[in-house]
Amino acid sequence: MTLAGPAQHTSSDAMALIVLKQFRLIYGSVRQHFREVEHNCGVSGSQLWLLHEIARTPGVGVSELANRLSIHQSTCSQLVDKLETRGLVTKQRKAEDQRRVGLQLTDSAAVVLGAAPGPVEGVLPEALQGLTDETLEQLHASLAQVIAQLTSRDERSAERPLADL
Numbered sequence: 661m662t663l664a665g666p667a668q669h670t671s672s673d674a675m676a677l678i679v680l681k682q683f684r685l686i687y688g689s690v691r692q693h694f695r696e697v698e699h700n701c702g703v704s705g706s707q708l709w710l711l712h713e714i715a716r717t718p719g720v721g722v723s724e725l726a727n728r729l730s731i732h733q734s735t736c737s738q739l740v741d742k743l744e745t746r747g748l749v750t751k752q753r754k755a756e757d758q759r760r761v762g763l764q765l766t767d768s769a770a771v772v773l774g775a776a777p778g779p780v781e782g783v784l785p786e787a788l789q790g791l792t793d794e795t796l797e798q799l800h801a802s803l804a805q806v807i808a809q810l811t812s813r814d815e816r817s818a819e820r821p822l823a824d825l
Contacts, residue, residue, distance in 0.1 A: 667694055671754075676691065692825045693783045701772045703748070705823030710739050711748060711769050712780040719754070721764035732819035739821075748772060782822060 694705040701708055706729070713728050714720055720728075726736035743749040748769040754760040761764060764772075769821055779786040788796065807813065 669791045684686055689783065690784050690822055693777070696777045697823075700777055703743075703746075703772055704773065704821075706821030707739055707748075707823075708772070708776055709781050709821070710736070711765060711773055712776075714749065714763045714765050715769070715773060718764055719752070721754075721760055721762060725763070729821065731821055735820055735824075743769075784822060 669805070697703070697705045697708050697782075709729060710725060713725055717724075722736050722740055723733055725740070726733040729736065740749060744751060746768075748766055750764045750766060751761045752764055754762050773780070791799070
């Protein structure tokens with residue numbers, strides 16, 4: 661074995677630990693933000709993002725809302741039902757198509773949104789939106805390689821909000 665072999669291996673191990681710390685920093689920052697949201701607003705981070713999207717587009721449907729948050733439609737429906745139970749959202753049949761339901765915020769939801777620490781969509785989506793297309797493509801490719809190395813994967817997690825993981 662050459663001297664370059666062990667040194668490269670050690671350097672690789674050290675870099676893997678540095679990257680692991682980066683994942684911890686990201687995950688910890690996301691969790692801290694969601695704790696602040698729950699403390700200030702009394703709703704989860706995913707519920708807050710839903711309220712924000714409904715405020716942006718009153719009458720939005722569950723399918724469109726799920727697309728905006730990049731979550732599964734059934735997950736979105738469950739979140740909406742919880743918000744409706746808490747009196748923060750109402751469902752109204754659309755005049756043009758009685759089969760479709762539009763979502764509206766209640767006055768109580770406005771109070772919740774007013775207490776929200778920013779960003780309402782979460783710190784990670786905001787950070788990702790601030791990256792260039794080229795950087796996002798590189799990150800996507802690199803994370804795909806990391807995911808390919810995982811010996812156990814929970815594919816369903818990709819369709820759930822970070823606040824609910």
